[in-house]
Amino acid sequence: xxxxxxxxxxxxxxxxxxxxxxxxxxxxxxxxxxxxxxxxxxxxxxxxxxxxxxxxxxxxxxxxxxxxxxxxxxxxxxxxxxxxxxxxxxxxxxxxxxxxxxxxxxxxxxxxxxxxxxxxxxxxxxxxxxxxxxxxxxxxxxxxxxxxxxxxxxxxxxxxxxxxxxxxxxxxxxxxxxxxxxxxxxxxxxxxxxxxxxxxxxxxxxxxxxxxxxxxxxxxxxxxxx
Ligand SMILES: C[S@@+](CC[C@H](N)C(=O)[O-])C[C@H]1O[C@@H](n2cnc3c(N)ncnc32)[C@H](O)[C@@H]1O
Numbered sequence: 001x002x003x004x005x006x007x008x009x010x011x012x013x014x015x016x017x018x019x020x021x022x023x024x025x026x027x028x029x030x031x032x033x034x035x036x037x038x039x040x041x042x043x044x045x046x047x048x049x050x051x052x053x054x055x056x057x058x059x060x061x062x063x064x065x066x067x068x069x070x071x072x073x074x075x076x077x078x079x080x081x082x083x084x085x086x087x088x089x090x091x092x093x094x095x096x097x098x099x100x101x102x103x104x105x106x107x108x109x110x111x112x113x114x115x116x117x118x119x120x121x122x123x124x125x126x127x128x129x130x131x132x133x134x135x136x137x138x139x140x141x142x143x144x145x146x147x148x149x150x151x152x153x154x155x156x157x158x159x160x161x162x163x164x165x166x167x168x169x170x171x172x173x174x175x176x177x178x179x180x181x182x183x184x185x186x187x188x189x190x191x192x193x194x195x196x197x198x199x200x201x202x203x204x205x206x207x208x209x210x211x212x213x214x215x216x217x218x219x220x221x222x223x224x225x226x
Contacts, residue, residue, distance in 0.1 A: 019058045026061040032129070033091045037084050040125045044082045048118070053081045055165070059217055060088040063163065066222075067092035072161035073107050078143045079165060080111040083122025089163065090132045108135045110150070110159065112143040166196045 028034055037060070045051040055063065067075065067089050073096075075089045086109055093107040113119040119140050126136050139146045150157065203211050203223060213221045 019056055023057040026058060029064055033087060036125055036128055037087055040082060040084055055085045064088050064092045067161055070161055074159050075109040075161045076159035077109060077111045077163045080113040080122055081118050083125055086111050086122060090135050094131055108137060110137045112139050112146045114142050116140055
């Protein structure tokens, strides 16, 4: 198939509007976690122009379920923004560590973020949750450099669940979902779409892994090792 990757895509709150019903009929996150996330969302919407970066409620419920289903113990989040997904994943880890009485240190989220203002907000909210605080490691800087450094420093650390949000919808939209309102988004959307498309091609060719790409939200790939 040929994709028109030059389409000037859009980022809007479409998912939030479509998800009202799915939010209402999915099990909510634990009340304390939900309350903290709601305050975090309010602060992010007030203080950050790109608050649409945050994962939506149904996405968080899905992420929580995935971490629990995989029984993950060491999560890596690449690009945290203000931390709504981090809190979600850390609380899922907490729920199985209580069940299995596992070592706290093994149950952690390592987050990589380049925006110091965003990481400060994430830290402020994670500190409000005493049980989560010592399970989250904050690493400020460009993800590729942080990854190279931590791989050298801690060669034995294995991340068994890696979460990254790409502007995936931009590629997805090239494949035919062009019925959305364009918005004025300052980044090089076609350039990003091409890079994400190359990443998807790379993943598909890698014999060590399996991928299923779902037409869920703006597109979600679940990638596992063979
Ligand atoms: C879509 S947001 C992440 C949303 C968040 N994971 C969530 O689920 O709510 C993408 C984040 O990646 C960060 N980012 C972009 N390029 C990065 C890089 N090279 N290294 C680290 N973080 C990066 C941005 O600053 C932004 O906060």
